[in-house]
Amino acid sequence: MEQKVFSVLGCGWLGLPIATAFVNNDFIVKGSTTTISKHETLLELGIHPYTITIDEEIEGNIQHFLQSDILFINVPFRKQKPFINAYKTLVKAIEKSTIKHVVFISSTSVYDDINAEITDTDNFKINSAKKELFDFENLFKNNTHFNTTIIRFAGLIGGTRNPGSFFKEDKTVQNALSPINLIHLEDCIGIVQAIIAQKKWNITYNAAATTHPTKAEYYTKATEQMGKKPASFIKELNNFKVISNQKIQTDLNYQFVYPDLLESLHIFKN
Incomplete structure (x- = not known):
């Protein structure tokens, strides 16, 4: 059977482990970075390196990078018009490429705080400050030349992101009784693998751990575990949201590696 080609746009905190996982899954993997100095690291991991900047x-050689079956997009979103225009150009390049499927990484920050659980990925109240991110998703979601699945990740932990380091001792944290929405790196990778293995295209998923402890409880414990003094938490409950992962569990039959945050x-x- 011919090997599938998997292109990862942005080999950073999430993109690099994703690329490595698909090398191990016997894909031919292309990975982009903005600096040529990172090429050696990618090569050592079995990833074909490309220097590509989208500003x-x-x-960079975007045409060759897009000679692929599946494109994984994970880039920090910026509101500036030149950034948006550059990605409109990228969409046109994808239309002319061999790419048939796109996995687009977004954020649960697109949802407004509704003081309730969010289960519906289609009918929801947009966070007005994140409307541009929602429109950015739709650049890919609404394109008929390729199939796009969107994953809206909650706050990312794991790898180099230790939650015990999120708040310093002298920090005062508001709304500390609000439930938190986080997901571990290993589950991020597992969910992407499940989507591609099961060919779940043109779908939007919310991705967060199953449990939602309060900000005060979770970060106090995480900081104390590191032998540090925790921040000062103002134990009040204002606006919040709870991100449900039920769609991932039922539609993908995915079993979370780290469902319980505490x-x-x-x-x-x-």
Whole structure:
């Protein structure tokens, strides 16, 4: 059977482990970085490196990078018009490429705080400050030349992101009784693998751990575990949202590696 080609746009905190996982799944993997100095690292991991910058315009061999079956897009979103225009150019390039499927990484920050659980990925109240991100999703979602599945990740932890380091001792944290929405790196990878293996295209998923402890409880425990003094938490409850992962569990039959945020704190080391 011919190997599938998987292109990862942005080999950073999430993109690099994703690329490595698909190398291990016997894909031919292309990975982009903005600096040529990272090429050696990618090569050592079995990833074909490309230097590609998407800012006011696209720089790099984007045409060859897009000679692929599946494109994984994970880039920090910026509101500036040149950034948006550059990605409109990218969409046109994808239309002319061999790409048939796109996995687009977005954020649960597109949802407004409705003081309730959010289960519906289609009918919801947009966070007005994130409307541009929602429109950015639709650049890909609404294109008929390729199939796009969107994953809206909650706050990302794992790898180099130890939640015990999120708040310093002298920090005062508001709304500390609000439930938190986080997801571990290993589950991010597992969900992407499940979507591609099961060919779940043209779908939007919310991705968060199953449990939602309060901000005060979780970050106090995480900080103390590192032997540090926790921040000052103002124990009040204002606006919040709870991100449900039920669609992932039922539609993908995905079993979370770290469903319980408090129980999984033991994996983090100083």
